[in-house]
Amino acid sequence: MSDMTFLEQVKTNYPSQYYGILSEGKIQTFVDVWGGIDISGAAFSVLTLGAASAMAALTAEQWALAQIRSVSGLLNVFVSGVAVQYGGRFYCDSSTPCAVYDMWGFGTIDGLPPEASLHAMTPEQYADRQAKPRDQYYDATTxxxxxxxPAPVAVPLKTQAATAQAWIQQQANLAAAMGEAFTADMKAYVKAVNAIASGADTTSTALPAQPADVMMASAATS
Known part of the structure; x- marks a missing residue:
């Protein structure tokens, strides 16, 4: 007669505390074999279980992950043989900004990125991203x-010059209407901007500063 307790016998036959009972390539039921309960807390008979080798052994972390409700309302943990695919559940990719995934919340994983190309996220990071959607990236250092x-988009110098020419034209129209003329500084500015816009100036890296004095009063007539 064995001196082992029933729990000790269970642990001998089921060395992992948590298992997934499989059906059609995914986990159908999550069970705490040592505790005699399923994922909902309902009791079940360990004597009804099949061999441990026919089930997916789960870590305590995966048991906890399975208790988190998905945004989609689905809980599909797909397996390859008896090995859980996407064992960390929450992932992001290497894009900038990155996409995030709850890999246990899909109806199928066909067409989804392979696990090796993804970075595991904590449940807290995933929940934060869902609560506050925003652009993020995965920092491999931390x-x-x-x-x-995103970095500011650099506006080409010739485009800046074209914008400056539009402003110059406004000033020229105003000067004509008021009977005034451009100052020497303004004339120099116009010449420099036009050279950049036309491509004649290929060495400048920035527009010249707009002159402080644009127009001078026309000479008084007697």
Whole structure:
């Protein structure tokens, strides 16, 4: 007669505490074999279980992950043989900004990125992203998500010059209406901007500063 307790016998036959009972390539039921309960807390008979080798052994972390409700309302943990695919559940990719995934919340994983190409996220990081949607990227140095701010788009110098020419034309129209003329500084500015816009100036890296004095009063007539 064995001196082992029933729990000790269970642990011998089921060395992992948590298992997934499989059906059609995914986990149908999550069970805490040592505790005699399923994922909902309902009791079940360990004697009804099949062999441990026919089930997916789960870690305590995966058991906890399975208790998190998905945004989609689905809980599909797909397996390859008896091995859980996407064992970390929450992932992001390497794009900037990155996409995030709850890999247990899909109806199928066909067409989804392979796990090897993704970075695991914590449930807290995923929940934060859902609560506050924003652009982020995966920082490999800190192994964490960081908020992403795109770099300012550089406006080509010739485009800046074209914009400056539009302003110059406004000033020329105003000067004509008021009977005034451009100052020497303004004339020099117009010449420099036109050279950049036409491509004659290929060495400048920035527009000249707009002159402080644009127009001078026309000479008084007797």
């Amino acid at each position: 192994a964490s998500l960081q908020d992403y701010t």
